[in-house]
Every structure is written in structure tokens, then in C-alpha cells.
Amino acid sequence: MSRTVSDPLVRLQGIVKTFPGVVANAGIDLAIFPGEVLALLGENGAGKSTLMSILAGLYRPDEGTILFGGERVELRSPRDAIHRGVGMVHQHFRLVDSLTVAENILLGWREPRFLLDLRSSAAHVRRLADQYGLEVDPAARIWQLSVGERQRVEILKMLYRNARVLILDEPTAILTPQEVEQLFRAVRRIRNEERAVLFISHKLDEVRAIADRIVVLRAGRVVGQSSPQASPRDLAQMMVGHDIPVAPKRHLPPGAPVLEARGLDVHGDRGPLAVRGVSLQLRRGEILGIAGVAGNGQRELLEAIAGLRFPAGGSLSFNATDIASLTVRDRWVRGLAYIPEDRLGQGLVGAFTVTENAVLRDYDRPPISRGAIFNWTAAREKAETIVNAFHVHSASLQVSVRHLSGGNQQRLLFGREVLTAPVVLLAMHPTRGLDVEATTTVHRLLIDLSAAGTAILLVSESLDELLAVSDRIAVMHRGRIVGVHPTTEVSRAEIGLLMTGSAPS
């Protein structure tokens, strides 16, 4: 689209924001024009979300100014921001489950002041929904809606408040490809009304599909601007700063089966089966990737294998013995390691030190404990070993792990789980939230580990990751495995189709 030169809606100048241990924004200038979709592209930790949170009034910058139509403004709260016409849709929705769509949209808005006329508000919501193709029933309650519909409610909420600048923070991460298309259509309509849409993402193809202009952030600075015609390779280069290292994967001859699930049924947290009749076989030294949109039973499957959830049906064997009735600890002792999705809430204890976290698995057996007595020297030695072998950067072993960066937390967790060369490693989103370098390290560790004989079950939402390290890829959809293919014999498009439940042939 061609754009006549106009004044920017918003101009950010010299924005600096620091957090303990991190400079999130190191002097960023950015102008946002009406009628454009501006993509902010950058790795995790590049400072995109921080910058947008400043524009949305959530954080106040340490330095720098924000200009609306040339006027210098201080945004003290999200309320200030929305009154200036800036609305942000966060990755984690801020909706009240038990209220209706219309009620959620009105919640916290200045109008109506006293009397709620829900009927006319609902009509207004319906008009907006039709106008932008964001179909959702204003009378439905949030808990009844799918994730995609909830996102539409968040967008409608901002449109209802007449946002001129709409910020979407990683909006596609939770959507199916079809929902992404629908979102893009809505974004284009919004853009055509002289509003601006800020699209935060680290997915190149999406950014190229939707953006009018791309601004690339790296390490808290703007490192480049580009048009959507730029090649993915150039964009990736800008984003990462150097060539993306391709992890070398050696395809080993398949070994003996070490883990076998047959017809596994597992209940989810809310009761109904989250895993339905899953059968899979994992061989020594192989990496089996599990693709799928989040929430299709991946977590429940891994938890059932790890022993954190008891299956409702089916069998589970490990090294040819039945383990269905063994506890988490028994399975760990036999060589079943697990890197859970929730790094800091489950895999590590945030308030504990590096040393204390290093022994979470074996705190009650030699050499860490003899009899009832906990041996701190042995614990420190183990922590030291992990820190050195897996390059965990920490000021000392006495630091609480919540103060470590995500990459260091993950290396500590990874190191603890694999130090004893497990027979099977279950890993769920092991690179989520990590920067490029940390991600590469984790990939290399996975590959080295499998080369040493460990069988790995890897759940990831990144197809690139799965294609880069897996020997075989299985796809999960609605609790079932809908296809297992050797990585060399499957295309990205086929996997994408399977993920949405449309099985080919």
C-alpha cells in the first residue's frame, strides 16, 4: 500500500527502560503512522513487549519521551493510554471468565457512568464485530469461548474504546492457521480506517504477510527497518545478528525400543480425557518430536509418562517393564528425566538457590543425603558440576534461581535432568522464552544427548525446532496422535494440516 506522507499518530523518542539484570530498551526511537500495520520483529528478549508496555501505559520509561500528535505526554496507567487511543491486546488475556462478552468489553470503561444499558452496548458490540469480521456472540460467557474467540473479544474491547493504535502482542502464537487468516482480515480492515496496528512477532512469514513496514529490534535497540518484500533470510539476519547456526543432526540407526505407550487414556485437569488412546514407541538414541497447537493433550501425555498423572487406561512400559503403577520418583530412579513446561514453577523452585535446585531430584539419597542428614558439601559439589558443565552463568551458587535469566535457568534444569545420562528424556517447550544463543545451546544438548543413547520425547510449538532436531515427528490433535512421520519424509505443510485436524489422505 502506498501511503501519503502524514504526521505520525505517536512518536517514541529515546526510550530507555532497565530491569534488574537487564536493559530491555536502550534508547529506542519509533514513529507510528495512521493507516499502517507496523510489525515489531525481534527475538524473545529483544525488548518488543517492554516497548509496547510502555506505550500502553503499563511501564514508565526511565528516560525518553512519548509524543501524541506532537504533544509530549506522560502515560501513568493503561487508562491514560486508552484515553489517548492506545489499546493493547496482551498474550495473556485479561477477561473475566464468568461475565459475558459485552460485560467484559464494558468493564473498566468510563461510559456508561451509572446505568448499564447492556442491550444497546451489546448491539454496539455486534455492529463492531460485523464491521471487522470478528464474529463473537456478545451474550456468550467468556468461559464458553475458544482461545481465538477470546482474542476477538480483547480486540473488540479496544475497538469499542475507539483505539487509534492497536497493539497485538504475539497474537498468532495460540491460533490455528485458519484463525490466523481471520485475524489478518480483521487487522487489514482496522488498518484501512486510518488506525495503526502494531504487530509484535518473531515469526517471519506472518510478519511478511501482514505488515506494511517492519522494524527489527535486537538487544533493546532498533537495528533496522524493512519492507515486507525483504527476504526472510535478510530479516532473520537482522533479527539474530549473525547467520543462524543450523544444528547438525546425525541420523543414527534406530536402537531398541525403551518406552512404549499403548492406548493411553489420560484425564485433563477439568475431567474429560485430554489424551485419547495414544500409542507410541520411543527407541534408544532417537528424538521423537511432538507437534501440535498448545492444549491438545501434549502436557497430559508427558505428565502421564513422567508419573505425575495416572492414566485412565492403556499401558506404559519402560525398558520392557510395566511402569504404570510406579511413582514419579521410581521412574526417575530408573532413568526417566523430565523437563516440564513450567520451568520456574515446577522444574525449579524460584525462591531456592542454585545449590538447592541442583538436588531437587536426589535430595534424599546418597551422596546428597546419608540417612536423614542432608550434606550441603555434596549438594554444592553437584551444583558446581552442573554449573560448569552446562555453562550456567550465576554470580554464585547462593543466588535464588528466580534472579537468573531464562537461559541460565533452563541450562540449570537441563543439566540437573541429564547429568546422570537418563534412558529417556521428556522435554516440553525447552526453548520457550530463550534467546537465539540459549536456544542453539539447548538444541545442541538435545542432539548430543541422543547421540549418547538417550531417547528424547520433545514437545514443541516451534516447527523449525522440531524439524531441526527430531528423527521422527508425531502430531497431536485433540488428544490423539494423528500421524507419525520420519522428519526427512514430511513437509511443513503436511504437519500444519495435521495440526489443524484435517488429515490428508
Next chain:
Amino acid sequence: MAGAAPFPEWLEVVAIRGGAGMAALAVGAIFLAATGHDPWRAYREMMIGALGSPFAIEQTIIKAIPLMLTGLGVALAFTMGLWNIGAEGQLVAGALAASWLALTASLPTLVMLPGLILLGAAGGAAWAFIPAVLKTFVGVNEIISTLMLNYIALLWVDYMVFGSWADPTAFSFPYSRPFPPQAHFPVLLGDIHIGLVLALIAALLLAGLLQRTHWGYEIRTIGASLPAARYAGMRVRRNVLLVMAASGALAGLAGVGEVSGVIHRIQQGISPGYGFTAIIVAWVARLNPWAVILVAVLFAALLNGGFVIQTAGVPAAIAYMIQALVLFLVLASEHLLRRVRRRRALSQTRAALQVGR
């Protein structure tokens, strides 16, 4: 700009916490002045009453003993994230169990004393075990159940001292027959009974348990992150039962100390709310066993000073008010401390990365 920190960190911690205590006294002074009392004189009298003479110090330590034991019990439960606010009832249950032995059995001292201690601990443990079972198997919130059980225990004392244990020579005063001399705790110095030794041993054991055993590691993990504890295969239910019982046993010991060490009988109102003050003690001590001992002495001094100034026409409630203010302001100072630490971390980051210069 504040620039580089001029003080070492521990000094900041002490200064901020001490400041919170001072602020509590200052706010208390405003209330005293507003109700027509001379705050300076009242505080001086309290100080003299709490620590001004050997007798005063003795009385303060006697009152500190039950605060230490209940405070340790509460601190143990809180460390595991169990909100036991039933130490008062567990203290009373321990006192009742010990009284039963003292009043009904005639045993030699060497049998009687260990019996009292064991039975008292068992009484407190049993009282705490009820909410633990309800929590583990039925999912009843322990905050409600431990609180409610306090009142049942207190009324049970009434039932006993007006009924079968009533002192026939006391007309209808609410206390039991006196304990036989074999059931009196030996004293160490003046009227300070061996409960003090029990409390110090308990602190030693608790500190050792939490820091130097794998069970302690388990308790701390469960308290810090339940999902992580499950992930590590810790048996959470078993620990809820054990830790609640241990917590109650410590409170039960406090009850034994009161009946066998101080009043030598059981009566209505054997505790002026030690089990509730214990919650403040544990929290102000940040659940550290040795700090509990120290804070218990300070709070006992406050309590004792409060009793003494009643004779000068100042309500003893001022002591409770100051306790509450201390808790409030210490909690508020935690927030301040976090901000100080955060700012320090920030300035170090900025210095290291030289941003915006």
C-alpha cells in the same frame, strides 16, 4: 541520584527493621497522647516493668517460654505453607492432656515429668492432627478448621474446671485442684522453669531439621512450590499430617509449661492469647527458629510491660496494639527492603552496561 550504596546490605536490613519497630512505638505514642496519657512516662514504665529488675526480667522470660514454643510450632507449619492459626487451641489441648495425668495419676516425679511432657506434646499434636486429616482427605481449609478448634479447646477447659476437676476449696472460681508437687516443673533460676530448656532444644532441633536434613528440604520445597514438590515425587499428604502434628506438639509443650511450670493447676484463661501472638512472632522472625526465640523475648517484654502499666491507669491493650503495629510496619518494611534491593540491582546493571550515558 542515590549513586552507589553507602552502607553494607545487612546494615540496611537491620536499620529498616529497627526503624519499623521504632515507628510502631511512635504511632503507639500518638495513641497514648490522644487518650490523655504521657507516652514518654508510659514507655518508661513499660521498660522498667519488663526489664527493669531481676524480677521483671524473670517474669518476661516466663512469658517468653510459651511464645517461643508456639512461635516455633507456627513457624514450622508456615514454612511448609500450612496456615496453622490454631496454636492457641493446641496449647490448651496440651495443657488439658498434661492436667489429666497430673490430676488423676499418682506417680513419682521421675515418671511424672516425662509423662507430662510426652502427653502434653501428644495432646497438642492430636488437636492439630484433626485439621490435618480434614485437609488431606476432605480438602477442608486449615485456616478455618484450626481457628474453630481453638474455641472448642478453650470451652473444654471450662467444662473440666467447672466439672470433675473443679477445686472444691475454690467455691466456683474457674480453676482445677492444684497439681501434686511431683507434677511441678523444676525451676532453673527464680521462677523460670525448665520449659525454657525445652524451648531452646526445640529451636535447635527445628533449625537443624530445616537446614540439615532431607526432611527439612522437603518441608521447605513444599512450602516454596507445591508443583515442584510433586514433580520431585515428594509425599505431600504425609508431610501435611506430620508437620501439622509436629507444629501442634510444640504448642502442646507450651501448654504443659504453663500448667506445670507456672500456675500448677489448670484454669480458665491459662493463655492470654500466646497462640495468636505466636503468629506475629513467627512472621516477624521470618520463620527462622533462632529469630523466633529472640522475637518471643521482645514480645514477652512488651506484654509484661503492658501488664505493669495497668497499675498506672494505662490500658494493657496498648501492648497488644504495639504488637499489631510492629507486625504491620515490619511487613511494610519488607516492601521497602525489596525496593531498596531492586534499586541496587538496577544501578548495578546500569553501571555495568553504561546505558544512557
